[in-house]
Amino acid sequence: MKTSFKGILPILLSIFLVVSCSRKKDKFINRNFHAVTAEFNTLYNGYNALEEGRSSLNEAYFDNYWEVLPIERMQVFEDMVLPGQSKNESFSRAEEKATKTIQKHSMNIGGKEKNPQIDEAYLLLGKARYFDQRFIPALEAFNYILYKYPASDKINQAKVWREKANIRLDNDELAIKNLKRLLEQEELEKQDLADATSILAQAYLNTKSIDSAITQLEIASNATKSNDERGRYRFIQGQLYNELGYKDSANIAFDKVIELNRKTPRIYMITAYLEKIKNFDYENGNKLEASELLTELEENRENRPFLDKIYHQIGTFHLNNNSDSLAVAYYNKSLRTNSRDKFLKAKNYEILGDMNFDTSVYAEAGKYYDSTMINLELNSKPYRVIKRKRDNLEDVIYYEAIASTNDSILNLVNLSETERVAYFDSFIEKLKIKAEEEKEKAQAAERNSGLVTVNNTIGGPTQRAGAPNQAALFYFYNPTTVAYGKNEFVKTWGDRALEDDWRWSSKGVVGGTDNASVTADNLIASASDEEKFDPQFYISKIPSTEKEIDSISKDRNYAYYQLGLIYKEKFKEYELSKSKFENLLNSNPEERLILPSKYNLYKIYELLGENDEATIAKNDIISTYPESRYATILKNPELVSDKDENSPESLYEALYIQYQNQEYEDVISKSKNYINTFDGEPIVPKFELLKAIAIGRLYGYEAYGKAINNLAVTYANTLEGKQAQNIESNILPKLASKEFIAENDSVTNNYKVVFQFKNINLEEVANFQKTLDEVLENIRYYKLTSSIDVYNPETTFVIVHGLKTGTVARTFDQLLTKEDNKKIKTPYFVVTSTNYQIIQIHKNLDAYLNLDNN
Known part of the structure; x- marks a missing residue:
């Protein structure tokens, strides 16, 4: 009897499972089987995956406390995601579990859902898509709940999450309208109320309605169950009061954050303290009390992760109290913490740069501004502001370096032999001390490299038998190798800036001219060990000739x-x-x-x-x-007025008009005179550039290249000098080719007819053009125009434009009537626009005419 019962029991259980697994029968057993299975299997795993993904998002997210914090900690990325792809595998898994729940446990019988867990599955589906930043599919899931499950206990949550998705899609006005209606129609409580009002506050923030946002955050702070959220909402309230200029109200909000103490993330409490210090009244406030508070924050061991912010605020406190040396010390302390906050580092560097700028130490200010830009987003507004400051310092840093270097050289020139020996003896003593320090560092590095080798050998690949013992360090980490490489580079190339095209001859010694290139660093790099510590070696390098x-x-x-x-x-x-x-x-x-x-x-x-x-x-x-x-x-x-006819500006304008009229010889001659007359004034580089362009138009590529190079070197730090450097580096190489391009109608559809005049005055050329224009008006089917181009000092061209094929261009005289043909007796040649440009650039007309084109 017992045996038969044991055999029947599995069969009965199997029948029970089959019957209860059916999703087509609206039975108590069926409903509860699918509800329980969905809740405690797929949905449970799905929510675990969702929470795992949210935790990774929170850990990766870095709040920018220099701006008003967003209500929700989530970084939205701009990059596109293809269908079927996911930014986070946890959210993909949560979505998969939600979909599985719907597919395997939905009991849609007679148009009604009998499984009470399916609305939860759609809510999970929407949340997973939302956090995966697929907001439109998320919106579809939330809307499906509102459409299919109006009586669901999750309906209010679905409405809130729908508006979160709307806000992410920039539908802020719609979200405000729907959330206000929800709050009016429903009696929301606790967390539902906190979620609705907090997200409504975000919509108000997006639409710049700060007062309304503060009101909703107050409701959310009181309603939420989470102290993490309460601390964040209170902190944002304080930030918003600061934006409105209500410092007292802001401090009250920050005090509420501080009161939470360890109940909320410590970063909120520390930053709340610092924000209160920012609001400190330096005229009427108790400075001793504020100083003691900052010292307490600095000395508290629990605050070590936030010392970057604390040091920065202490530096600002001292700066506002005119204690500049203490301020500099604390800003540097903040920088040495290696903070993750790049904007904080940029702020430290900028303040230090401004302090140097205000004390006229412009070279140091420039270095700090360089470091500031490294820590700012490229082409952002703060970046552009600092770059403008840095660019303004370019010239002063450049010329201060030349003045300092050349002053030092001239001081050495004026010293007596005894004074020179004494000077270099002192210099060599310092050099020996430095060399000894570097030797100790190198020895320490060798000892460390030995330890690294041992550590790498343990548990790692064994060394081949008989192979030489090799250092485990990458050669760039070996200070001896690096020092040798630097010396060899300086010997070969000199001290050159790290920039594009650094090997060009125009890229001279950093911060100096050729005359100033014999600096101590260069000499040390090029000297042998004996020479390096010999005073006479340095004395022999001092310029001695009058030139x-x-x-x-x-x-x-x-x-x-x-x-x-x-x-x-x-x-x-x-x-x-x-x-x-x-x-x-x-x-x-x-x-x-x-x-x-x-x-x-x-x-x-x-x-x-x-x-x-x-x-x-x-x-x-x-x-x-x-x-x-x-x-x-x-x-x-x-x-005297700004537009005085003899002012440099007026003379330049008049000369530019002459350039436009192709009076290139006059432009070159007058430019030379004006350059001598106004030498040293800011307008001189403009005359130099105009002269260089006129030389190029009159004498061609090679003469133009020399003039541009002279401008680039002589006026390197002016706007015109930089323009010349760009021409030399980027434009001249593209114009270097003298090769003519085969003239073929399939390649080009732009031909010119060129009449050539040698050694005749411009009045005769103008008369010919006038006659030519009259003739061109009589030509049917073609709309042709003419112009005058100077080729060189002896030759001028009159050009006919508008011909589209080589055949028509070469038979140009056949387009003319008999009477007009008698008026135009000057011979011509035909050329494509591209080849005409080459002729004008390289002045190689004879080479072109020797081809079989004409």
Whole structure:
């Protein structure tokens, strides 16, 4: 009997399972079997996967406390995801479980869903898609719940999540409308109320309705069960009050965050303290109390992960109290924490740069601005602001480097032999100390490399028997190898900036001219071990010939002049500018720099209110240079205007008009005169560029290349000099080819008929063009025009444009009537537009005419 029962029991259980597994019967057993299986199997696993994905999102997300925080911690990526792909496998798995629940456990009988867990499955499906940033499919899932399950206990959650998806799709107005209706029609409580009001606050934030957002966050903070959310909502409230300028209300909100203490993430509490310090009243507040609070935050061991922010705020506190040295120390401390917050690092560098800028230490300021830009998003607004500052410093850093280097060289030139030996003895002592330190570092590195080798051998691949013992370190990590490589590079190439096209000859020594290239670093790099510690080696490198010394002195004086102009015009640093011009005038400058320097000094004395000095400078200019433009200006200031016909600007405009009229010889000649007349003034590079272009148009590629190279080297840090560098690097190589292109109607549809005139005046050429234009008007079926082009000083072209085929162009005379043919007797040749451009660039007309094209 027992045996027969054991055999029947499995059969009965199988029949029970088969009957209960049916999704077509609306029976108690069927409904509960599928509900329980769905809830405790697929949905349970699906929600576990969802929570796993959310945790990874939160861990990866980095809040930017420099801006108002978003309500929800989720980074939205702009990159597209193809169908079937997922940004996170956990969400993909959660979606798969939700889909499986719907497919295997849905009991849609008579148009009604009998399984109470299916609405939960659709909610899971929508959430998984939402966090996977597929917002439109997520919206479809939430809408399906609202459409199919209006009586579901999840209906309010579905409505809230639908509006979250709408907000992510930038449908903020629709979300506000739907959420307000939900709050009016339903009595939401606890977490549902917190979710609805918090997401409504986000919609208000997106539409810049800050007051309404604060109100909804207050409701959400009181309703939520999660202290994590409460701390975040209170902190955002404080940020919003700060945006509105209500510092007292902001501090109350931050105090509520601080009261939560360990119940909420510590970052909220620490940042709340720091935000309160930012709101500190430096005129009426208790500075001792604020200082003690910052010290307490700094010394608390639990705050070590947040020292980057704490040090920065302490630095700002000291800066506002005019304790600059303490501020610098703490900003540097903040930087040494290796913070993940790139904007914080950028802020530290920017403040340090501004402090150096305000004290006129422009070279150091430039370095800090460079570091600032590295930590900012490329081409963002903050990046562009800093880049503009840095660009303004480019010239002053460049010329300060030249002035400093050449001053040092000239000081050595003026020392006696005994003084030189004493100077270099002191220099070599420092060099020996530095060499000893580097030797100790190298020995320590070798010892460490041995340890690394041992560690790598243990548990790693065994070394081949008999093979030499090789260092495990990558060779770039070996300081000896790196030092050798640096020395070899400097010996071969000199000290060159890290930039594109660094091997071009125009890319000289960083921060100096050719005369200043013999710097200590270069000499040390090129010296042997014996020479390196021999004073006579360095003394032998000091310039000794009059030509070398004069060249260095001229470069130094020109740098002084440029610095004087930059400090005066760009930075309004009149004292600095005055010192540069005075140093220049005391350094036996070239004649061309004396007068403009004296005039600029006169203007600076006026601006500084030093009237006696201004009067002396004015009288000196008028008496010493009575015929100069400056003397005219000083004697008759009321007659001078910005558009004075003799001003550099007016002369340049007139010369440019001549260039447009192809009067290239005049442009070149006058440019040379104006460059000498206005030497040292900012407009000179403009004349140089105009002259270079005119030379190119008149004499061709090679002459143009030389003129552009001269401009790029001589005026490297001006706008025109940089333009010339770009032409030299990027445009000239594209124009270098002299090869003519085969003339074929299938290749081109633009031909020119060219009439050539040699050694005749422009009036005759103009008369011929006038006759030609009359003839062209009589030609039927073709719309032709003419122009005059200068080829070289002896040759001028008259061009006919508008011919589309070579055959028609070569039989141009056959298009004319008999009467018109008699008027046009000058011979012509035909050329394609491309080949005509090559002829004008390289001035190789004879080479073209020798081809079999005409």
